[in-house]
Amino acid sequence: MxxxxxxxTTPMSEEALAVYTETAKVYFGNSNSLHDIGSDAARLLAICRKQLAALINGEEKGIYFTSGGTESNILAVRSIIQAHRHKGNHLITTVTEHASLYHLFQQLETEGYEVTYLSVDRFGRIDIDELEQAITPNTIFASIHHANSEIGTVQPIQEIGKLLRKHGVIFHSDCVQTFGKIQVDVRAMYIDSLSLSAHKIYGPKGVGAVYIDPRIKWTSCFREATHESGFRPGTINVPGIAAFVTAAQHICDHxxxxxxxxxxxxxxxxxxxxxxxxxxxxxxxxxxxxxxxxxxxxxxxxxxxxxxxxxxxxxxxxxxxxxxxxxxxxxxxxxxxxxxxxxxxxxxxxxxxxxxxxxxxxxxxxxxxxxxxxxxx
CATH class of the missing domain: 3.90.1150.10 (Aspartate Aminotransferase, domain 1)
Structure with a gap:
């Protein structure tokens, strides 16, 4: 066929499969365990964090590994807006976001947040003027995808990021479809937070990442969570992450x-x-x-x-x-x-x-x- x-979704690449198999055999320890086998896994995890951060021109402290793009989107949005709720309750997104974000924002409306859904033109692009007019003194956060997953239209992310930065609005972008296909640079694009997924770039399913600029405050959605600096609970999938980063490096190199x-x-x-x-x-x-x-x-x-x-x-x-x-x-x-x-x-x-x-x-x-x-x- x-x-x-x-x-x-994509099939796993030979490189990612080989790394997954080897890592599962050798670095099988829990990265939170204090013995040497756990420490070996933790060191590999730190290397992966640094390498992935470099691919998006970010800082390794800002990388948090997750179970995929949907969880990345949900945790990034909730963790950030929770930490900034005292500043306001207005959020901005678009009508064409991925289902994970669109439905999340609908849920947030039932939790006391006000949400503005930006329209798009016949090509799927937002209007920068409409975005600027939507910003109010209560606006704390905006989530605008890098590209649409159905028609592939790419948003003017740098222009969006620059405008939101000027108004002090935290900017998250769903980059699940774009990472590895076009350039993603958090500094050049003024992106404060983004989401990634391994299985879109020939890595394993069930693995993803969030990047949050270390200067941006966030509050964990989970009380007493100990993994990923408290960002999420659950034992870290070190083999999956190693395979993810291998696939990411390979696709970005080419x-x-x-x-x-x-x-x-x-x-x-x-x-x-x-x-x-x-x-x-x-x-x-x-x-x-x-x-x-x-x-x-x-x-x-x-x-x-x-x-x-x-x-x-x-x-x-x-x-x-x-x-x-x-x-x-x-x-x-x-x-x-x-x-x-x-x-x-x-x-x-x-x-x-x-x-x-x-x-x-x-x-x-x-x-x-x-x-x-x-x-x-």
């Missing part, structure tokens, strides 16, 4: 070349769709986008049908974020960029990865052509 759903290769594949696919005059629109921003995510609107055909037919032809694609699969409602992102409900239900996403070739995309184009012709007939 041709796999074109890398935005949902970031520029792979970004260029994926962009060429993306443009090739779009050119083939255009050349064959298929009834398919490419969603998202034409310039500010991730190279690996392509959102498609297949006119007149529900996304679920397109996905199942592609699967029948031996091609794995998705109808959007894997965290939303099974929901009856259409894509929130599609509605936010101005699509009607029926149009929004016609959305599918393809996402490219390291093994993707031009021949894979030729197969996909031929399959989409067959699906469109069959429905038309």
């Amino acid at each position: 041709i796999y074109l759903d890398y935005a949902a 970031l520029s070349d792979e970004q260029s290769r994926l962009e060429q594949l993306r443009q090739y696919f779009i050119s083939q769709i255009t050349e064959k005059q298929l009834p398919i629109d490419i969603e998202g921003h034409c310039d500010a986008h991730l190279p690996n995510i392509i959102g498609l609107l297949v006119h007149g055909i529900e996304g679920q049908y397109t996905m199942l037919e592609c699967n029948r032809y031996g091609i794995a694609i998705s109808t959007g974020s894997a965290c939303q699969v099974g929901k009856q409602a259409p894509s929130r992102t599609m509605i936010a960029i101005g699509k009607e409900t029926e149009e929004a239900k016609q959305f599918v996403r393809i996402s490219l990865g390291k093994p993707t070739t031009m021949a894979d995309l030729d197969r996909l184009v031929a399959t989409l052509e067959a699906i469109c012709q069959h429905r038309k007939g």
Whole structure:
């Protein structure tokens, strides 16, 4: 089967698998244990923390390892706003955040916080003026994703970060989809906090990280938690973290070349769709986008049908974020960029990865052509 759903998850790389296996054998100790075996695990953990921090141009003291992107988002937001609640109760986010954040902010509204949900334009980008107008004296925190997981639109993060820094608003960004695909630099982008996930970059599932600038105060969500400086409870997954950081280093070392290769594949696919005059629109921003995510609107055909037919032809694609699969409602992102409900239900996403070739995309184009012709007939 041709796999074109890398935005949902990636297979573990050979390098990450090898490190996981070796670490599980040799550094199996609990990193909080005081004996030598525990100390060995703790030293490896410290090295991983330093290496991951370097990849985002942050400080090692700001890295906290977690069980993945969702937990990273939730703990980062709750830990920071809890420490700054005395300054105000107004929060800012967008209507197109990942489900883990969108639903968290809805929950926070029931807990006494006021939340402003920024709109996006037809390409999925927020308006900087709308962001500035949303800031009030009670605004303490904003969470704006680096890029959308369904259409791949990249937000002007540096401009956003600079504006929020000027107004003294703490800035968190969900970088789960962007880390390892485009440059992530917490200093250059004025990011105070961000979330990462291993399984999006050929690392293991169940591992992630939060970065919080050491100058930003946070309060633990868990009383008496002893792991990760009290950030979360639970024995640290040292082998998983070592594999995560190995995958991160490898993907960041090849970031520029792979970004260029994926962009060429993306443009090739779009050119083939255009050349064959298929009834398919490419969603998202034409310039500010991730190279690996392509959102498609297949006119007149529900996304679920397109996905199942592609699967029948031996091609794995998705109808959007894997965290939303099974929901009856259409894509929130599609509605936010101005699509009607029926149009929004016609959305599918393809996402490219390291093994993707031009021949894979030729197969996909031929399959989409067959699906469109069959429905038309």
